[in-house]
Amino acid sequence: MDGPLTMRSGFRTWLLWAALWVPVAMAARAASPSVTDLFAQAESIRSAEPARFSALVDALQRRKQEMEPRQREQLEYLEAYRLAFSGNYDAVIPRLKALAASAKDDDIRFRANALLVNLYTKSRRFAESLRQLGNVLPQMDRVSDPQLKVHALVEAAYLHNEIGQYGLGLQYAERILSEHSDSRARCFAEYLKYDAMMNLATMPADMAPLDDAIDHCTAGGERLLANHIRVIVARAMAAKHKRAEAIALLRTHLAEVESFRYPYLAVLVKATLAELLFERGDLKAAETYASEAIALSGAVGTSTQSLVGAYRTMYRIAERRRDTETALVYYRRFAEADKAYLNEVKARELAYQIVRQETFEKSEQIQRLGSQNQLLQLQRKLESKSVQNTRLVVVLLTMLLASIGYWAYRTKRTQMMFKRLAQTDALTGIGNRSHFSIQSERLLAQCARNEQEVALVMFDLDHFKTINDRYGHAAGDQVLVRVAELCRGLDYRNAVVGRLGGEEFALLLPGMSLAQAVEAAEDCRQRVTRIDTSGTGHRFLVTASFGVTTTALAGYQLARLFSLADRMLYRSKHDGRNQVSAYEGGYSLPERRTVPASGETARRETQEQES
Known part of the structure; x- marks a missing residue:
């Protein structure tokens, strides 16, 4: 029982x-929400709330079995977007390329291709980014979703801003603003617009439009972009000597910036804060923010303008504290970061020119093929016609050959232009670092065979950053041009002249002893101090610090000559600037060999400083 x-x-x-x-x-x-609802939530916050977006993607992944084929493609795109937001571009680019190739849905394929433009840009692969953009923009007419068209135009504006083509970036941003009115689209467009205007020095005098842009970003849930715009506002405030307001603005939102875990923005904000605080005299806070920006820069992966600024601030802090050893360390790092950044800027310009040339050549090839196709069709029709038509074929062939010859001539001219661009410094017209090194290696090899002594003179303009800050970059550029003209005007036979980067120049002088090279450097130093700056609209003194060595002491290896001359240049910098120091042998830094300024030059320096 x-x-x-x-x-x-x-x-x-x-x-x-x-x-x-x-x-x-x-x-x-x-x-529980449906899969469709989860997708809608994830799409609406993907760039505004990274943590919540990641949780939604995980929730969608657990319900993958319920999805239709298009939804699975959409999930693959969102997973790639999440991985891209973390900065792992090398891992996500192959996944996006595979999705773009395999997706059946036109919109998903378009989104994958547009995101590839963004990732190529962020990973500094500008030539690939421009080629990808060239494939994306023609597809806009086949896309049904207006927001995807905004996506493509945003990527176009962002890419052109990144490669320094701010005029084109501004045009794409203005196009978005004229065609779309929702807050999110206006947020992206206004950020890109004011970023381009900041770099073109055409910012509006009234800050109200930038406040409206921040409001649009906040309303659209784009807090990250709102903080990008705040950095632009802070820099505009600083330019108007409102540093206290600029510092308060950035500090108020610093915790929010750090919560994004987006290294690029964090480095930008902290480097800007460090520079503003240094100008206000708060060295301790400036040092803290600059150090944090440098520590975070490793996650960005390339030398940025923010990293250059952080190193410059650390160098200036050490110099202000009279800590010469630390100042020298950070000055070297600043110089290295600045050169790396300038090289990247040059690479961006070159990538733009290369892709323009590729586009031109493709267009030319299409025209040639079209002409050849038309000619073949005409030939088939004319086979059965009279001698008159045969003469017409001859005329067409002549025109085709003339056209091919013309385009070949144009292509050759373009190739020569690129060769000049690769060898010449765009601002000053003298040889760039690469061209100077190649010419110097050849000259050193020839002099070594002939047992002829060669001298290397390197010099760096003093306080050039102050000239740019006080009188504007246009004035600084004119000074660099005048120094280059001065170098070209020196009457030394077979001399090699070059701009090494920034405000640093070099002269390789065959047939000169150390004493002769020091005399030549002193002559050049005095010429620099006599540069007339009135053409800039301001009167100020230009000086330079020189380092000199010769093959008699350093041998005929260019790297060794560079190293010793650079050490002497730094000796001149730290011994008071505006002087010449020569290397005279030995394992340690030698006593500097300084040629004093002439009485006339000294009087002029005193008058310039008093004015």
Whole structure:
């Protein structure tokens, strides 16, 4: 009796449990959001709330079995977007390329290709980014979703701003603003617009439009871009000597910036804060923010303008504290970061020119193929016609050959232009670092065979950053041009002249002893101090610090000559600037060989400083 009763009792208990819990489970199931709802939520916050977006992608991944093929493609795109936001571009680019190739849905394929433009730009692969953009923009007419068209135009504006083509970036941003009115689209467009205007020095005098842009970003949920615009506002405030307001603005939102875990923005904000605080005299806070920006820059992966600024601030802080050793360390790092950044800027310009040339050549090839195709069709028609038509074929062939010759001539001219661009410094017209090194290696090899002594003179303009800050970059550029003209005007036979980067120049002088090279450097130093700056609209003194060595002491290896001349240049910098120091042998830094300024030059320096 106990057995059957026990079994019946257990069965009733199970029925009771089922009656109580099955409806609860069904209700919970019914209350959970649908896959479509989850996708809508994830799409609306993907760049505004990274943590919540990542959680939604995980939730979608767990429900992958419920999805249609298009939804699975959409999930693949969102997973790639999440991985891209973390900065792992090398891992995500192959996934996006595979998705763009395999996706059946036109919109998903378009989104994958547009995101590839962004990632190529962020990973500094500008030539590939421009080629990818050239494939994306023609596809806009086949896309049904207006927001995807905004996406493509945003990527076009962002890319052109990054490669320094701010005029084109501004045009794409203005196009978005004229065609779309929702807050999110206006947020992206206004950020890109004011970024381009800041670099073109055409910022509006009234800050109200930038405040409106921040409001649009906040309304659209784009807090990250709102903080990008705040950095632009802070820099505009600083330019108007409102540093206290600029510092307060950035500090108020610093915690929010750090919560994004987006290294690029964090480095930008902290480097800007460090520079502003240094100008206000708060060295301790400036040092803290600059150090944090440098520590975070490793996650960015390339030398940025923010990193250059952080190193410059650290160098200036050490110099202000009279800590010469630390100042020298950070000055070297600043110089290295600045050169790396300038090289990247040059690479961006070259990538733009290369892709323009590729586009031109493709267009030319299409025209040639079209002409050849037309000619073949005409030839088939003319085979059965009279001698008059045969003459017409001859005329067409002549025109085709003339056209091919013309385009070949144009292509050759373009190739020569690129060769000049690769060898010449765009601002000053003298040889760039690469061309100077190649010419110097050849000259050193020839002089080594002939046992002829060669001298290397390197010099760096003093306080050039102050000239740029006080009188403007246009004035600084004019000074660099005048120094280059001065170098070209020096009457030294077979001399090699070059701009090494920034405000640093070099002269390789064959047939000169150390004493002669020091005399030549001193002559050059005095010429620099006599540069007339009135053409800039300001009068100020230009000076330079020189370092000199020769093959008699350093041998004929260019790297060794560079190293010793550079050490002497730094000796001149730290011994008071505006002087010449020569390397005279030995394993340690030698006593500097300084040629004093002439009485006339000294009087002029005093007058310039007093004015």
